[in-house]
Amino acid sequence: MKRIILTTESGADLPEELAKKYEIQVVPMHVIMGGKDYLDGSLPVQEIYSYYDRTQQIPSTTSTNTHEYHNFFTRINQDFADCTIVHIGYTSKASSSFHNAVLASEDFDNLYLIDALNVTGGLTAIVMYAAKLLEDEPSIEAEALVEKIKTSIPKxxxxxxxxxxxxxxxxxxxxxxxxxxxxxxxxxxxxxxxxxxxxxxxxxxxxxxxxxxxxxxxxxxxxxxxxxxxxxxxxxxxxxxxxxxxxxxxxxxxxxxxxxxxxxxxxxxxxxxxxxxxxxxxx
The missing domain is CATH 3.30.1180.10 (Hypothetical Protein Tm841; Chain: A;domain 3)
Structure with missing residues (x-):
C-alpha cells in the first residue's frame, strides 16, 4: 500500500505544529513588495504593514508557478518513496495557483488534485479533515480519501x-x-x-x-x-x-x-x- 502525503499552499495559513504532526507539505505562494519577490513565510507580516504605512500601497500577491509545483512534487517523491500525493489547493477562483498545479501534474502519475474553493482557515479545515481521516483510516485508498475530502468542501x-x-x-x-x-x-x-x-x-x-x-x-x-x-x-x-x-x-x-x-x-x-x-x- 502506498503512503498518502497531503500537500497544500501557504495561503492555508496551516499552523506549523499541525503541518509537522501530520507531515503535511506546504508550497509557498508569493508576495511582491517594493519591487522584490518574497516567498510567503519568509517575510514577517509586520513588514507588510510597515510598508503600507510608509507608502500607502499594499504589496501584491502571486501564485505558486508551474515550475515551482513541478519541483515541489518531485521533491516529495524523492523524500517519500513510492507515495501518493493528494494536493488540496487554494481556491481557483481567487488565484491561478491551482491551475498551475494542474499543469505541473501532467508529469506525475501518483498525484491527485483537489480545488478546495477556500483560503486560510477554511482551507486548513479541509486539509485537517483529510489528515484526521488518514489518521483514523491509515489503510484508506487514495481514491476513497479524495472522494471523502471532496464531500467536505461545501461544508x-x-x-x-x-x-x-x-x-x-x-x-x-x-x-x-x-x-x-x-x-x-x-x-x-x-x-x-x-x-x-x-x-x-x-x-x-x-x-x-x-x-x-x-x-x-x-x-x-x-x-x-x-x-x-x-x-x-x-x-x-x-x-x-x-x-x-x-x-x-x-x-x-x-x-x-x-x-x-x-x-x-x-x-x-x-x-x-x-x-x-x-x-x-x-x-
Whole structure:
C-alpha cells in the first residue's frame, strides 16, 4: 500500500505544529513588495504593514508557478518513496495557483488534485479533515480519501472581519463610497467564501471586541459546525483580550480542539492588521 502525503499552499495559513504532526507539505505562494519577490513565510507580516504605512500601497500577491509545483512534487517523491500525493489547493477562483498545479501534474502519475474553493482557515479545515481521516483510516485508498475530502468542501465555513478597511480600499476591493460610509458609520464587513469567491454578506457596527463576539454567535447560530475542530484566525495587531474572549466563547459552545492561526503574508495583504476570523466544517 502506498503512503498518502497531503500537500497544500501557504495561503492555508496551516499552523506549523499541525503541518509537522501530520507531515503535511506546504508550497509557498508569493508576495511582491517594493519591487522584490518574497516567498510567503519568509517575510514577517509586520513588514507588510510597515510598508503600507510608509507608502500607502499594499504589496501584491502571486501564485505558486508551474515550475515551482513541478519541483515541489518531485521533491516529495524523492523524500517519500513510492507515495501518493493528494494536493488540496487554494481556491481557483481567487488565484491561478491551482491551475498551475494542474499543469505541473501532467508529469506525475501518483498525484491527485483537489480545488478546495477556500483560503486560510477554511482551507486548513479541509486539509485537517483529510489528515484526521488518514489518521483514523491509515489503510484508506487514495481514491476513497479524495472522494471523502471532496464531500467536505461545501461544508467548510470561513468568515472573517478585516481589522481595517484601509487595506481593502488600497487594494481596490471596496469603492471610495463604501469606504467612507464604512469609516463614518464604523461598519465592519463580514467576509465569507461562497463557491470559492470572497463576498461581503453582512456588516457589523462597533469596535472589534464587540464585533468579534457578534460574529462568533452568528456563526454558531447559522452553521452546525463539527465540535471536534475549530480554527480561529487573527492577523497581527489583534488585541490579546479579544483572543482570550474568543477562546472562552468557543469553549462555551462545546468545542474541544480550538486552534489559533495567524494570517500569513498573502492573506494579510487582503485583511490588514487586527483582523479576526473563524473556520470549521459542518457536520
Amino acid at each position: 467548510a465555513r470561513l468568515a472573517f472581519i478585516p481589522g481595517s478597511l484601509d487595506f481593502l480600499k488600497a487594494g481596490g476591493r471596496v469603492s471610495n463610497f463604501a469606504y467612507l460610509g464604512g469609516t463614518l458609520l464604523k461598519l465592519k464587513p463580514r467576509i465569507e467564501l461562497v463557491d470559492g469567491l470572497l463576498l461581503s454578506n453582512k456588516k457589523y457596527r462597533g469596535k472589534m471586541n464587540k464585533v468579534s463576539e457578534k460574529l462568533m454567535h452568528d456563526y454558531f447560530t447559522e452553521y452546525n459546525i463539527d465540535q471536534e475542530q475549530l480554527y480561529l484566525i487573527y492577523s497581527v495587531g489583534l488585541d490579546e483580550g479579544i483572543k482570550e474572549r474568543a477562546s472562552a466563547i468557543a469553549k462555551d459552545y462545546g468545542f474541544k480542539n480550538i486552534h489559533w492561526m495567524q494570517a500569513g503574508a498573502v492573506i494579510s495583504t487582503h485583511s490588514g492588521p487586527g483582523g479576526f476570523g473563524i473556520a470549521g466544517i459542518e457536520v
